[in-house]
Amino acid sequence: MRSHNRLSETVHRMLKNQSELTNTFESMEPLNEQEIAFMTYWEQNRNKEKKVLNQLLVGLPLGILFGLPVLLNLFLGWYKRAGMVANAQLNPVIIITAIVLIIVFVAIFSRRHKWEMKEQYYQELKLRSK
Numbered sequence: 001m002r003s004h005n006r007l008s009e010t011v012h013r014m015l016k017n018q019s020e021l022t023n024t025f026e027s028m029e030p031l032n033e034q035e036i037a038f039m040t041y042w043e044q045n046r047n048k049e050k051k052v053l054n055q056l057l058v059g060l061p062l063g064i065l066f067g068l069p070v071l072l073n074l075f076l077g078w079y080k081r082a083g084m085v086a087n088a089q090l091n092p093v094i095i096i097t098a099i100v101l102i103i104v105f106v107a108i109f110s111r112r113h114k115w116e117m118k119e120q121y122y123q124e125l126k127l128r129s130k
Contacts, residue, residue, distance in 0.1 A: 059106070059111035070102070071099055
């Protein structure tokens with residue numbers, strides 16, 4: 001019986017929060033021209049921007065920006081001791097593979113994050129437009 005009361009209280013609080021959120025969006029001003037233009041753009045391009053290959057290609061410059069300094073540091077040899085340790089104990093193929101994985105991860109992650117931010121903004125505008 002206690003768990004049923006807790007559950008009903010939780011559901012009641014959630015419904016109250018949902019109605020407050022709905023009221024917040026209802027009291028907002030109508031969409032401006034930029035927001036309408038963004039909604040039109042996003043409806044047309046959201047699926048294209050969600051594809052992993054597109055995210056990789058568009059995010060690649062940022063990924064390279066993260067991976068290139070590591071490569072330069074390793075191959076230019078300005079820190080001799082680290083270079084000696086890396087050459088003696090690590091296979092260069094492993095190092096290159098790790099850096100490529102870092103580049104790919106940063107590229108996809110950054111673009112996916114940007115996609116999520118745009119999608120959230122679109123959903124908020126969609127709620128406001130109702």
